[in-house]
Amino acid sequence: xxxxxxxxxxxxxxxxxxxxxxxxxxxxxxxxxxxxxxxxxxxxxxxxxxxxxxxxxxxxxxxxxxxxxxxxxxxxxxxxxxxxxxxxxxxxxxxxxxxxxxxxxxxxxxxxxxxxxxxxxxxxxxxxxxxxxxxxxxxxxxxxxxxxxxxxx
Numbered sequence: 001x002x003x004x005x006x007x008x009x010x011x012x013x014x015x016x017x018x019x020x021x022x023x024x025x026x027x028x029x030x031x032x033x034x035x036x037x038x039x040x041x042x043x044x045x046x047x048x049x050x051x052x053x054x055x056x057x058x059x060x061x062x063x064x065x066x067x068x069x070x071x072x073x074x075x076x077x078x079x080x081x082x083x084x085x086x087x088x089x090x091x092x093x094x095x096x097x098x099x100x101x102x103x104x105x106x107x108x109x110x111x112x113x114x115x116x117x118x119x120x121x122x123x124x125x126x127x128x129x130x131x132x133x134x135x136x137x138x139x140x141x142x143x144x145x146x147x148x149x150x151x152x153x
Contacts, residue, residue, distance in 0.1 A: 005077065007064060020047050020076075022074065022077075025053075034089075039142065046096075048145050049147070054149075056149045061075075072122040075088060086109070086114050
């Protein structure tokens with residue numbers, strides 16, 4: 001599933017700028033591993049990052065009509081399109097290039113199966129993978145790639 005970037009408020013779009021962005025649950029161990037994986041393999045530094053718990057993350061979830069207390073989907077913005085669920089993973093992997101682009105094959109799983117699989121993992125991710133007490137604090141060199149409402153992209 002993907003949505004048009006114009007569903008977001010002008011203030012949120014201004015904070016995002018024209019960057020490709022990954023929004024993730026900062027206390028979810030699985031989601032944080034996804035963030036670290038992308039960070040490690042994003043050699044072109046294509047992606048900026050937002051935690052779902054931040055002011056910007058909360059505003060994005062509100063604008064999209066998503067719950068702001070249970071983050072059962074990461075959001076990935078690539079080429080001005082907002083992707084959710086397994087499509088978000090596929091969009092991020094495609095954007096990283098080869099060999100990671102091959103993992104975008106996940107988007108070819110038929111929709112009912114893809115959604116069912118994603119929701120089963122999302123609803124049980126804390127129990128299976130764990131959670132931290134608070135969002136991670138990025139190192140100074142990584143901090144510059146995090147966006148927020150108070151800082152232009």
